Amino acid sequence: MLQVNNLTFQYKKQPILKDISFSVKTGEHFSIIGESGSGKSTLLKLLYGTYDLNEGNIFWKDNEILGPKHNLIIGPEYMKYVAQEFDLMPFITVAENIGAYLSNFYPEEKQARTNELLEVVELQAYAHIKVKELSGGQKQRVAIARAIAKQPEVLLLDEPFSHIDNFKKQSLRRSLFKYLKEKKITCIVATHDKDDVLSFSDHMMVLHDAKIMIKGTPQQLYKNPEDKLIASFFGEFNVINGGIIYANQLKIVDTSNLKAVVKKSYYKGYYYLIEADLDGNNVFFEHKKVLKKGLPICLSIYNNL
Numbered sequence: 152m153l154q155v156n157n158l159t160f161q162y163k164k165q166p167i168l169k170d171i172s173f174s175v176k177t178g179e180h181f182s183i184i185g186e187s188g189s190g191k192s193t194l195l196k197l198l199y200g201t202y203d204l205n206e207g208n209i210f211w212k213d214n215e216i217l218g219p220k221h222n223l224i225i226g227p228e229y230m231k232y233v234a235q236e237f238d239l240m241p242f243i244t245v246a247e248n249i250g251a252y253l254s255n256f257y258p259e260e261k262q263a264r265t266n267e268l269l270e271v272v273e274l275q276a277y278a279h280i281k282v283k284e285l286s287g288g289q290k291q292r293v294a295i296a297r298a299i300a301k302q303p304e305v306l307l308l309d310e311p312f313s314h315i316d317n318f319k320k321q322s323l324r325r326s327l328f329k330y331l332k333e334k335k336i337t338c339i340v341a342t343h344d345k346d347d348v349l350s351f352s353d354h355m356m357v358l359h360d361a362k363i364m365i366k367g368t369p370q371q372l373y374k375n376p377e378d379k380l381i382a383s384f385f386g387e388f389n390v391i392n393g394g395i396i397y398a399n400q401l402k403i404v405d406t407s408n409l410k411a412v413v414k415k416s417y418y419k420g421y422y423y424l425i426e427a428d429l430d431g432n433n434v435f436f437e438h439k440k441v442l443k444k445g446l447p448i449c450l451s452i453y454n455n456l
């Protein structure tokens with residue numbers, strides 16, 4: 152288990168993280184979300200031992216993770232960290248980068264392991280291409296494969312698919328997270344993307360104002376978003392009579408007290424997102440068809456979560 156106790160950290164005068172405590176069980180998938188600048192990357196770096204804490208401590212099992220004051224080499228050997236700026240060797244091939252930390256004593260095993268990793272990140276076709284010739288998204292996939300090559304106990308991922316296009320992202324995400332679960336690799340992901348969290352995370356937490364705003368399972372936080380910040384992570388929402396209502400919870404009905412006027416319809420593929428005026432405020436809801444600007448409608452709230 153990873154255990155973080157009362158962690159406090161500041162780069163300069165302003166505390167970036169205050170009194171942070173949480174734990175992650177072995178083999179669990181844990182997500183850290185929060186606005187840009189809320190300290191997600193800083194927290195991952197602290198878990199990796201990149202900086203010394205101002206207060207608190209971090210343990211993996213019985214080992215305390217200590218910062219550079221106590222270690223010449225940053226990063227415990229059982230842990231790997233894939234930063235937003237992936238640090239690869241540009242002049243050697245994809246396969247050589249992935250195999251860089253694998254032993255040369257067993258060339259056949261090294262080759263088999265490299266092939267397995269190329270498959271996980273779907274880069275078989277690029278095995279013999281030099282990294283400097285790759286796109287940003289391809290480099291990100293090489294960095295992930297290299298991090299899991301020696302099978303760490305803990306993997307820290309910072310925005311792991313941020314450079315990867317939508318075509319590849321869905322299948323890569325499934326492939327990587329399935330692999331990590333199968334191998335029982337504890338995985339901590341900092342992300343802005345709800346798709347990294349909803350189907351894959353066992354637990355998640357939200358950072359805000361240097362503190363943990365809330366922790367829970369994705370289902371708990373989705374079904375009961377206690378704050379607009381949490382709801383906005385999951386999708387389009389409205390505040391009606393003080394309550395947070397997702398756009399897919401509002402439906403048109405024949406008659407109701409929520410009388411609105413359509414302002415605009417946004418095509419979203421299998422539905423339209425309709426913007427309407429409700430008592431001078433904009434509300435958004437999902438609807439199958441495009442609606443004409445100026446159309447008076449009645450809305451009702453459905454608890455379909």
Ligand SMILES: Nc1ncnc2c1ncn2[C@@H]1O[C@H](COP(=O)(O)OP(=O)(O)OP(=O)(O)O)[C@@H](O)[C@H]1O
Pocket residue numbers: 162163167185186187188189190191192193194341
């Ligand atoms: N090396 C550094 N020195 C000083 N301040 C820093 C340093 N790195 C980050 N910060 C500051 O710490 C705060 C948290 O940054 P961090 O990168 O951890 O946020 P984040 O939540 O990961 O953001 P994003 O989602 O944009 O990646 C920011 O205000 C940032 O300016």
